[in-house]
Amino acid sequence: MEVVDSPLNLAHLSMELQRDSHLKQQKLIQERWKREVRREAIKAQAGPALPTQTQTTSQLPPNISPAGQCGGIGEREYDTLLYQLQTRQTGGCQPSTPPCPGSKTTKDDKTRLEEQQTTIEGLRRLVDQLMDENQRLLAENDRLRLENTRLRSEAAEAADFVERSELWVLPQAGGTMGTGSGQERKSTRKGKEIAIPQLPPLEMPAQEDLCLDDLPPLELPEDIQNELQELLDRDKL
Template sequence: MEVLPNPLNRAHQRGRKAERLLAAGEYEEAISCHGEAADLLMEAMNLTQCEQAHLSLELQRNSHITQQRLIREQQKRARREAKSRPLRPAATGERDTPGGERDAQLHPAKAAVAPLAPCSGGRTLKDDKTRLEEQQTTIADLRKLVDFLLTENEKLTCENLRLQAENAQLRKEPLADTPSLSSELWNQPLPAQDSQTQAVPAQWREDEAGEDA
């Protein structure tokens, strides 16, 4: 007996597809896949009656929603960086001019600090990447937990059905055996000692009749 066969599996497929799309830079498609996975997990939550499985599915759904928010932030950051890139060659060209060289000589500290600006963005991207990896690890752990809980739920359901069938059978058996037991009791012959007991009064009556004569 399968429990939650379609929605849960489809949600896992959407999650893996979203990871591939994100790695390829397809932000909108990845966000859409995470949204579909969240909807499928909600459908799976409505199909299960196991409290632990319901909680695990809810955590997975919240994780997909969080992934959507993180991907949107990463998408906005990538767009800002893309807009700022055309300005960098112009700044580099100014350094090649004599005026740019004089500015670099007059302000060596400023020239030394300028290349550090991209590093700040790099740290932010690294933090986002770390958070995404943590989210993916959490999703993988939750998937394992859901699979385990569904397997246990299936076993318990089968055991419950078996016990219910045995209980129903046990309730029927005493009622079926009662008539046959009563008929056997009625059809049994009287014990031998009862016939001897009935013969004694007859002998007494014969003795009394002889004495009267």
């Protein structure tokens, strides 16, 4: 609550409160003065001529306004923070001035301090509520960040699994099989290398060892079997 307790803000708040209080008192005094003028006008019409409120105010010195008739020139509002600061610094006490009829009653120091304390406590509760909300949002942000990181890692692992499950790449033409050069390697798109063991060459049977009679008969339609038989007979001739 450093913003509320700073001297400049207290002085500004005090001036605003004093200005509002003076405006309200001025309106009340003007209304009371108008009622007195109307009452004096009614009395003048009913009885002998009496000095009206307008004549009374016109006889006053020019430096005294109608608002100064109630309580004198020295009357002021003592429910401001600036006045409290001044009285605390000077050690003075509040003068006992009679309240002006029709104006609001002046508040004592205890009432003013209680109102200020209530306002400060309300502001502190609001600040605590905002701090709790901020902490909750920070925790939620951290949780979402961890969830995002986990999803990204799972997506990367899934992509890597697809790359690892690809077909093996055959050796290039420059590399001969059976030369004892070690192990062939396969490079993935991520720069990872998978070792491929050296396999022996395939043993293919010789063509003369193949005999068509050793093969199982094919289940083909009769017309195709007849054509194949004709071709075989023609080759024998």
